[in-house]
Amino acid sequence: MLATMMYGPGDVRAEERDEPTILKPTDAIIRLSASCICGSDLWPYRGSNPITAPLAMGHEYCGIVVAVGSEVKSVKPGQFVVGSFCISDNTCPHCQYGFQSSCEQREFMSGAQAPLARVPLADGTLVATDELPPDDLIPSLLAVSDVLGTGWYAADAARVQPGSTVVVVGDGAVGLMGVLSARQMGAARIIAMSRHKARQELALEFGATDIIAERGDAGVAELKKMTRNVGADAVLECVGTKESMMQALECARPGSMIGYVGVPHGVEFDGQQLFFAQKGMLGGPAPVRRFLPQLMDLVLTRKINPGRVFDLELPLADVARGYRAMDQREAIKVLLRM
Amino acid sequence: MLATMMYGPGDVRAEERDEPTILKPTDAIIRLSASCICGSDLWPYRGSNPITAPLAMGHEYCGIVVAVGSEVKSVKPGQFVVGSFCISDNTCPHCQYGFQSSCEQREFMSGAQAPLARVPLADGTLVATDELPPDDLIPSLLAVSDVLGTGWYAADAARVQPGSTVVVVGDGAVGLMGVLSARQMGAARIIAMSRHKARQELALEFGATDIIAERGDAGVAELKKMTRNVGADAVLECVGTKESMMQALECARPGSMIGYVGVPHGVEFDGQQLFFAQKGMLGGPAPVRRFLPQLMDLVLTRKINPGRVFDLELPLADVARGYRAMDQREAIKVLLRM
Structure with missing residues (x-):
C-alpha cells in the first residue's frame, strides 16, 4: 500500500x-x-x-x-x-x-x-x-x-463556562476548533486572535464574536481594551511557542485558567512571575x-x-x-x- | 509605640x-x-x-x-x-x-x-x-x-473535593492549615509530608490521615506506593522552593491541580515537561x-x-x-x- x-x-x-x-x-x-x-x-x-x-x-x-x-x-x-x-x-x-x-x-x-x-x-x-x-x-x-478533541480539551481545561469571555490564541486548525468548542460550551464572547482573512472568516463561522488581528503587545492591548482591562475568563493556547504562551498569559484574567494544547517548544515559566500574576494552567495531550x-x-x-x-x-x-x-x-x- | x-x-x-x-x-x-x-x-x-x-x-x-x-x-x-x-x-x-x-x-x-x-x-x-x-x-x-486563608486557598486552587486524596507538601504553618482546610472540604485521605515529630502530631490533629517522613524521591516513592502508583487528586505546595515544587509535581496525578502558595524562589517550569506530565497549576497570593x-x-x-x-x-x-x-x-x- x-x-x-x-x-x-x-x-x-x-x-x-x-x-x-x-x-x-x-x-x-x-x-x-x-x-x-x-x-x-x-x-x-x-x-x-x-x-x-x-x-x-x-x-x-x-x-x-x-x-x-x-x-x-x-x-x-x-x-x-x-x-x-x-x-x-x-x-x-x-x-x-x-x-x-x-x-x-x-x-x-x-x-x-x-x-x-x-x-x-x-x-x-x-x-x-x-x-x-x-x-x-x-x-x-x-x-x-x-x-x-484537542480544541475541545483546551476549552475544557480552561474551564469555559456558559457566559464566559474566551480568548483563543492561534488560528490554526486546533484554534479554530477551540472556537467551535467554546461556542458549544456556551461562551458569551469568543475572541479569536487571527490575522489571516480566511481563518478569521472560519472563526466567525465557528462562533467567534470578535477578531483581534494584532499580535504580541498590540494584540494584548486590544484584548484589554475589549475587556475593560480585565482580561479573559478563559484562554485557549493553541500554538506552543514562547510568544503565543506569553500572549495567552497576558490575556488571562487573574484566577482564570489557560488551557494549553500546542506542544510547547522553547517555553519556560518563571515560578514567581506565574505566582504573582495568578494565572492557572492545565495542558497536555x-x-x-x-x-x-x-x-x-x-x-x-x-x-x-x-x-x-x-x-x-x-x-x-x-x-x-x-x-x-x-x-x-x-x-x-x-x-x-x- | x-x-x-x-x-x-x-x-x-x-x-x-x-x-x-x-x-x-x-x-x-x-x-x-x-x-x-x-x-x-x-x-x-x-x-x-x-x-x-x-x-x-x-x-x-x-x-x-x-x-x-x-x-x-x-x-x-x-x-x-x-x-x-x-x-x-x-x-x-x-x-x-x-x-x-x-x-x-x-x-x-x-x-x-x-x-x-x-x-x-x-x-x-x-x-x-x-x-x-x-x-x-x-x-x-x-x-x-x-x-x-492561605492554606485554604491552596486547597481551593488544588480543587480538593469530598473524597479526594490530598498531598500537602510542607509542614510549616501554612501546610498545616492546608491539612485543616482539606479536612473541612471533605478530603478522604490527607497525606502530610513532614519529618518533624511535633508538626506530624499537629498535622494528625488537624486531620491528616497519613504522614510521609521521607523527602525528595524517597517521599515521592512512598506516596506512589500509598496511591497504587496513581498519585494524588490534589496537591498543596506550601513551601516555594525548587525541591518542594518538584515534589509536588511528582506527587500529582495527571489531570490534577497543584495549588501553590509558597512564594516561588528559584523555581522554573519547563513547558514541554509540564505539558506531557499533564499537571495543572494555580497559585499566587x-x-x-x-x-x-x-x-x-x-x-x-x-x-x-x-x-x-x-x-x-x-x-x-x-x-x-x-x-x-x-x-x-x-x-x-x-x-x-x-
Whole structure:
C-alpha cells in the first residue's frame, strides 16, 4: 500500500510499504475512510523535533474495522470507528479519571496517513458508531480524532463556562476548533486572535464574536481594551511557542485558567512571575477518548461541522504537497483521500 | 509605640515608632488584639529577598477599630475586625471574581507587628464580627488573616473535593492549615509530608490521615506506593522552593491541580515537561478576603481551631527571639502579644 514516511525536515514521501498486520491480540486493523495532516506533523517537518529514523506519519483516523486481535471485544470487522491519537486502555486509573492521554499504557498513534492502519489497545481506544455514517460526515468524524478533541480539551481545561469571555490564541486548525468548542460550551464572547482573512472568516463561522488581528503587545492591548482591562475568563493556547504562551498569559484574567494544547517548544515559566500574576494552567495531550462519544454524537446529529476546517483535499499520493501547503500556511488543514 | 522593623538579614528590632494615623479617607486604624510572624517574613530575614530600606514588618492582624477615614462606611470604631494580608477594594472586577489578591488597587499590608496598624481600603479589606469575640478565640481569628486563608486557598486552587486524596507538601504553618482546610472540604485521605515529630502530631490533629517522613524521591516513592502508583487528586505546595515544587509535581496525578502558595524562589517550569506530565497549576497570593466570612464563622462557632498552629507566644518586645525561633524551626509559628 502507499503510506506516508518522513525522512527528514521537509522530506515527506508517499511510498510503497507493507500492509499492517495484527501484532498483539489487543490490536485492530482499520481501513481509513480518510486521513489528514496535523499541525504537530510540522514540528519534525520544520526541524524542531529531531528525526533519527524514518517516521510513519499520521495519527488522526476513522474508518472501517477489517481485522481484530483475539482479545478485542468491543469492536468487530465491518464497524465504523473513530479513535484518539492517544492510544489508551480506558480502564487504568488515569483513564477512569478522564485523562486517557496519560494512560498507564499510553502510546501515540502512528502510520495513519495510509489506507490501512494498526490501532493498538482497540477496546480502549476505538468508539464505534451504530451504523455506517454517510460519506459527507467523514471529514467531521475524522476531525474528532484529534483536532476537534484537542480544541475541545483546551476549552475544557480552561474551564469555559456558559457566559464566559474566551480568548483563543492561534488560528490554526486546533484554534479554530477551540472556537467551535467554546461556542458549544456556551461562551458569551469568543475572541479569536487571527490575522489571516480566511481563518478569521472560519472563526466567525465557528462562533467567534470578535477578531483581534494584532499580535504580541498590540494584540494584548486590544484584548484589554475589549475587556475593560480585565482580561479573559478563559484562554485557549493553541500554538506552543514562547510568544503565543506569553500572549495567552497576558490575556488571562487573574484566577482564570489557560488551557494549553500546542506542544510547547522553547517555553519556560518563571515560578514567581506565574505566582504573582495568578494565572492557572492545565495542558497536555488531549484526552480525546473522554470526549469521543459526545463529539461523535454532535457530528452525527449534524449539530457541529468541524470538517469545515479542511480547506484542501488531496490524494494520498500528493501528501508531500499537503505538507508544503500547511507549512506555507496556504492550507489550514489538509484532508487525504485514499 | 513599639514596632517591628527589619534592617537586614537576621536583623529584626522592636523599636519606638510613631503611631500610625489616617493618611487617606479610606483608611482605618486598628488596635491589634495580637500579631504574629509569617513564614514569608523569613525570606528577607534569610537574605532571599533584598532589603533596600528598613521594613515595617507584619501583615497578619485582627483587632478593634480605633479610627476610620471620612469615606469608610462598613466598619466603625469599637468593632472587632479581621482583614487580609492583601489590601483590596472588594469591588473591582478581580475582587468580584473572587481574586481579591489581584485587586486593581492591591497593596500588601505592612506594619502589623505592632500594637496599632493602618489598614488601607478598610471597606474592602476588613470584615467585622457581630460582637467582640472571646479572648481565647483571638489566635484562631488572627490565623484567618493569612496563614489559614492561605492554606485554604491552596486547597481551593488544588480543587480538593469530598473524597479526594490530598498531598500537602510542607509542614510549616501554612501546610498545616492546608491539612485543616482539606479536612473541612471533605478530603478522604490527607497525606502530610513532614519529618518533624511535633508538626506530624499537629498535622494528625488537624486531620491528616497519613504522614510521609521521607523527602525528595524517597517521599515521592512512598506516596506512589500509598496511591497504587496513581498519585494524588490534589496537591498543596506550601513551601516555594525548587525541591518542594518538584515534589509536588511528582506527587500529582495527571489531570490534577497543584495549588501553590509558597512564594516561588528559584523555581522554573519547563513547558514541554509540564505539558506531557499533564499537571495543572494555580497559585499566587491567597485571596483571603473571599474566604474571610466563612472562615471567621468556622472559628466563632468553634468548628475549627487554627490557632493551635501557634506554638510559641512572646511579648512584642521579644520579636527578634520569635524570628530566630522560626528561622531555626524551633517554633512553627510565633504569636506576638502587645
